[in-house]
Amino acid sequence: MTENRKPFRKAIMADHQRARIEFDPRFTVADVPERLFGSFVEHLGRCVYTGIYEPDHASANEDGLRQDVLDLIRELGPTMIRYPGGNFVSGYRWEDGVGPKEDRPRRLDLAWGVTETNQFGLGEFMKFCRTVGVEPNMAVNLGTRGLQEALDLLEYANHPGGTYWSDLRRSHGDEEPYGIKLWCLGNEMDGPWQIGQRTATEYGRIADQVARSMRMIDDKLDLVACGSSSRGMPQFGAWEAEVLTQSYESVDYISAHAYYQPEGGDFASFMASAQDMELFIDGVIATADAVGAKLKSDKKINISFDEWNVWYQHAWHEAEHAKWVEAPRQLEDVYSAMDAVVFGSLLITLLRRCDRVTAACLAQLVNVIAPIMTEPGGPAWRQTTFFPFAEASKFGRGKVLRVNADAPAFHTERFGDVAALHSVAVANEDGSITVFAVNRNLEHPLTLEIDAASLPTFSDLTCSTLTDEDPNAKNTLENPTRVAPKANEDITVKDGVIAIELPAMSWNTIRIA
Numbered sequence: 001m002t003e004n005r006k007p008f009r010k011a012i013m014a015d016h017q018r019a020r021i022e023f024d025p026r027f028t029v030a031d032v033p034e035r036l037f038g039s040f041v042e043h044l045g046r047c048v049y050t051g052i053y054e055p056d057h058a059s060a061n062e063d064g065l066r067q068d069v070l071d072l073i074r075e076l077g078p079t080m081i082r083y084p085g086g087n088f089v090s091g092y093r094w095e096d097g098v099g100p101k102e103d104r105p106r107r108l109d110l111a112w113g114v115t116e117t118n119q120f121g122l123g124e125f126m127k128f129c130r131t132v133g134v135e136p137n138m139a140v141n142l143g144t145r146g147l148q149e150a151l152d153l154l155e156y157a158n159h160p161g162g163t164y165w166s167d168l169r170r171s172h173g174d175e176e177p178y179g180i181k182l183w184c185l186g187n188e189m190d191g192p193w194q195i196g197q198r199t200a201t202e203y204g205r206i207a208d209q210v211a212r213s214m215r216m217i218d219d220k221l222d223l224v225a226c227g228s229s230s231r232g233m234p235q236f237g238a239w240e241a242e243v244l245t246q247s248y249e250s251v252d253y254i255s256a257h258a259y260y261q262p263e264g265g266d267f268a269s270f271m272a273s274a275q276d277m278e279l280f281i282d283g284v285i286a287t288a289d290a291v292g293a294k295l296k297s298d299k300k301i302n303i304s305f306d307e308w309n310v311w312y313q314h315a316w317h318e319a320e321h322a323k324w325v326e327a328p329r330q331l332e333d334v335y336s337a338m339d340a341v342v343f344g345s346l347l348i349t350l351l352r353r354c355d356r357v358t359a360a361c362l363a364q365l366v367n368v369i370a371p372i373m374t375e376p377g378g379p380a381w382r383q384t385t386f387f388p389f390a391e392a393s394k395f396g397r398g399k400v401l402r403v404n405a406d407a408p409a410f411h412t413e414r415f416g417d418v419a420a421l422h423s424v425a426v427a428n429e430d431g432s433i434t435v436f437a438v439n440r441n442l443e444h445p446l447t448l449e450i451d452a453a454s455l456p457t458f459s460d461l462t463c464s465t466l467t468d469e470d471p472n473a474k475n476t477l478e479n480p481t482r483v484a485p486k487a488n489e490d491i492t493v494k495d496g497v498i499a500i501e502l503p504a505m506s507w508n509t510i511r512i513a
């Protein structure tokens, strides 16, 4: 805290703007679900091979997991990891990835046009989850496969022993069942790119059958039905309605996937990407609740936002890709400071809506549109997006509070006027309060005033800010620490109001302890 107001970048004082928020720790939206800070490991590019798993790496442990990457994952703080896809799962035979490694087949992976060696599979994934301390979230293949293979996989994973599949697991060295609770019933099954694409009626029916049968083996499962692949799909809404009409009583979640990138140089709309995520959540909840109402059900279906991120998809679609190579560099987006701020804003939305978004996965974890990058045989480092996730996972635990906000407008082509300030407040379990705040404005700083009148006395007030003079600044192999959050000392407290200077285009974590 200081009276010395030294701005991060040159403030355009003539256009200086103010926003004000107020909240009361007694008025809450919901408890932050443990599964909100999930991530995703797909057999795609170098996420698995030379990402988390590289037996020849100098830092590899006895399971072939890179210790340098494990350390960064722990610092990032994911709570749950989805596996093994993604599009990959729709052509995957899970049996290929278990048992002695020398016997595992090499296969064509049609989803990504590469060769899969199967040197990493379910057993290795479970070791990884145990080592990091995260909940596994396993997807079954409903593209090239169906009910029987899903049941075989569940029996292998969760049945204690005395049957063919469970004893096979034990013979592979895993005496204890894995106890995987959270399962995705396929992936993006409405996508024309998906191996085994289905209609909503076909998919809803198979999802219902698989869900009901899986529960016969294990009645403690949480099951995710596929929603549309994105809000932009022509069948969005109608798909959710039909799938849930078929499967409402047998599943727990409907999935949502969203990726954002600047379109045609429209960076203002990009900064407001979370508006689209909000509308997406509204649409899925309205549809799910309408189905529930029609069925006269007491049950609520929540959202598993199991793929979300910034992803420069145009670059991927425009590039040439070598075919059938092993673990090539695919989807290795290098994120800028601006990307990190947009990313943080998406996290704010997930927190704000965590009464109904009760699971979410940052897609993905390492190398593939990821917060952590590695070089084969070389170092690992943090992308710009690493920091908002790590701070949200560390300080965004407890109860989300109702926030009243008054903020200046920020104009965008795509969404019209939106609030320049995007924020959420969380009452942490230790009695402190954390406010996450994004200033979406690309040019103007914002003075954020927090009405402290309803807060208990506080003795410690800090703000960590991620921004950069250059919105395109990135962390790279050559310069891995170019962008990182810094302590923002531009805070004052006067007459029960906390005032913090939020630089233009910034992600801010304010801790009131």
Ligand code: AHR
Binding pocket: 042, 085, 086, 087, 088, 187, 188, 307, 363, 364
């Ligand atoms: O995360 C990358 C890909 O995006 C996933 O495989 C797929 O589910 C989505 O289209």
